[in-house]
Amino acid sequence: SDSKPSTHNHILVYPLASSGHFIPLLDLTRHLLRHGLTITVVISAANLPLLDPLISSHPASLHKLLLPDPPVDRSLSPHPLIAKVTATRQLFDPIVRWFESHPAPPATVISDFFLGWTHDLASYLGIRHVVFSPSGALGYSVFHALWRDVLQIKALHGGEKDDENFVLSFPDIPNSPGLHWWQLSQVWRGYKEGEPGYESFRKGVLDNMTSWGFVFNTFEGLEGEYIDHVKKLIGHDRVWAVGPLLPDEHDRLGSTGRGGSSAVPPDDLLMWLDKKRDDSVVYICFGSREMLSEKEMGALTDALKRSNVEFILCVQASGSSLIPSGFEHEVGGRGFVVKGWAPQLAILRHRAVGSFVTHCGWNSTMEGVTSGVMMLTWPLGADQFTNAALLVDRLGVGKRVRDGGSESVPDSVELARLLEESLSVDRPERVRVKELSRAAIKAVKEGTSVKNLNTFRQAFI
Numbered sequence: 001s002d003s004k005p006s007t008h009n010h011i012l013v014y015p016l017a018s019s020g021h022f023i024p025l026l027d028l029t030r031h032l033l034r035h036g037l038t039i040t041v042v043i044s045a046a047n048l049p050l051l052d053p054l055i056s057s058h059p060a061s062l063h064k065l066l067l068p069d070p071p072v073d074r075s076l077s078p079h080p081l082i083a084k085v086t087a088t089r090q091l092f093d094p095i096v097r098w099f100e101s102h103p104a105p106p107a108t109v110i111s112d113f114f115l116g117w118t119h120d121l122a123s124y125l126g127i128r129h130v131v132f133s134p135s136g137a138l139g140y141s142v143f144h145a146l147w148r149d150v151l152q153i154k155a156l157h158g159g160e161k162d163d164e165n166f167v168l169s170f171p172d173i174p175n176s177p178g179l180h181w182w183q184l185s186q187v188w189r190g191y192k193e194g195e196p197g198y199e200s201f202r203k204g205v206l207d208n209m210t211s212w213g214f215v216f217n218t219f220e221g222l223e224g225e226y227i228d229h230v231k232k233l234i235g236h237d238r239v240w241a242v243g244p245l246l247p248d249e250h251d252r253l254g255s256t257g258r259g260g261s262s263a264v265p266p267d268d269l270l271m272w273l274d275k276k277r278d279d280s281v282v283y284i285c286f287g288s289r290e291m292l293s294e295k296e297m298g299a300l301t302d303a304l305k306r307s308n309v310e311f312i313l314c315v316q317a318s319g320s321s322l323i324p325s326g327f328e329h330e331v332g333g334r335g336f337v338v339k340g341w342a343p344q345l346a347i348l349r350h351r352a353v354g355s356f357v358t359h360c361g362w363n364s365t366m367e368g369v370t371s372g373v374m375m376l377t378w379p380l381g382a383d384q385f386t387n388a389a390l391l392v393d394r395l396g397v398g399k400r401v402r403d404g405g406s407e408s409v410p411d412s413v414e415l416a417r418l419l420e421e422s423l424s425v426d427r428p429e430r431v432r433v434k435e436l437s438r439a440a441i442k443a444v445k446e447g448t449s450v451k452n453l454n455t456f457r458q459a460f461i
């Protein structure tokens with residue numbers, strides 16, 4: 001484009017409008033603002049409440065590029081998230097028009113790894129494209145391999161249903177876990193060569209590998225070997241592990257209001273926790289998007305009744321009807337049920353929370369590790385099976401709750417035992433996760449992550 005020379009320290013940040021993707025990129029934005037960079041965030045009106053607090057604290061250096069959420073044409077692809085991502089391509093021209101009329105346009109665009117089409121946008125504008133991965137380096141590497149080799153993998157495996165326990169391995173990813181067909185094939189749900197939605201999505205995944213650099217919300221003590229693998233994949237070392245990207249411990253609003261306003265007054269929850277002993281409460285949450293089936297919720301609530309554990313159960317508003325009626329009455333003061341958005345980070349950071357039943361979304365994984373809580377893994381989709389394997393098999397900081405085939409539902413007696421055992425202080429997983437928590441905090445305070453963030457930032461000064 002015939003644009004003016006772009007401004008070095010002005011960055012365009014383009015998050016995917018989905019909580020697990022939006023929250024960590026906003027955390028990165030907060031870190032970058034501290035060092036004198038000017039940032040414009042592409043955002044829709046629906047997500048503005050999440051950005052406004054940051055804009056009011058950085059009025060001169062943080063700006064918004066307000067664009068409508070483009071209409072999602074479900075004929076483009078049956079997979080809701082892919083359809084949503086494909087729809088964002090309609091913003092290519094509005095962003096170009098904004099850029100060309102801007103007095104000091106950005107020299108770099110940092111975009112969510114699902115928005116691979118922004119690679120073409122950056123090339124068209126003649127600016128640098130940086131990929132931000134809200135997933136870990138292992139999760140990203142598996143995601144990339146699945147899309148890069150989809151035809152070979154499908155040819156190798158044959159029909160999708162004949163053997164759901166067919167183990168996929170990824171020989172080029174060091175120490176990669178063997179994962180079952182049913183755990184990974186949902187990544188291509190409805191994938192059909194030639195369909196516009198998937199073809200453009202797959203092109204974006206491959207284009208990401210030719211970007212100027214990668215930023216991961218992880219730390220080298222957790223995933224160093226996988227960061228090295230990504231460096232090998234893209235052929236240079238502009239791959240920065242800068243996580244855990246979390247608000248500071250003492251930033252109360254940052255942890256109680258993170259990602260949305262809590263469905264219950266945070267103080268009610270925190271005062272409930274204040275009365276509990278250290279490491280005596282189990283926190284259960286399955287992220288912002290996933291939902292248990294009725295059978296799974298039945299097994300979970302049954303196990304919570306059978307066990308004597310004290311717990312906080314968070315279920316998104318859309319799933320609160322899954323909770324059996326009378327459950328809250330039966331567990332009485334032993335349990336606290338949040339139907340809607342919970343202040344997850346504040347809960348995990350509380351000294352009374354000892355273990356975390358999690359779907360292993362990457363943000364929850366990082367928050368669990370950083371908070372030093374033992375994890376009980378219950379992956380449901382996306383990169384969660386990969387993250388669960390990392391936590392349980394590689395790092396030894398968790399135990400599997402869901403351990404059967406695609407139709408398996410945890411046994412509630414076994415789960416009740418797991419819940420109780422997870423709180424015993426001398427569990428090896430707890431000892432290990434406390435060590436990893438110290439490593440995570442060290443990485444961001446004085447170690448590899450803060451160093452990587454500084455190196456990354458040098459590119460904009």
Ligand code: AWU
Pocket residue numbers: 019020021023134135136139258259285286287288289290314340341342343344345360361362363364365367381382383384
């Ligand atoms: P998280 O990554 O834990 O889970 P999802 O919301 O499922 O997001 C990708 O994000 C993951 O790798 C994918 O597997 C996919 C997706 N939260 C909260 O504060 N209150 C709530 O009630 C629920 C959630 C926060 C939580 C975390 C985020 C969820 C990157 O899972 O603290 O930061 O929302 O992200």
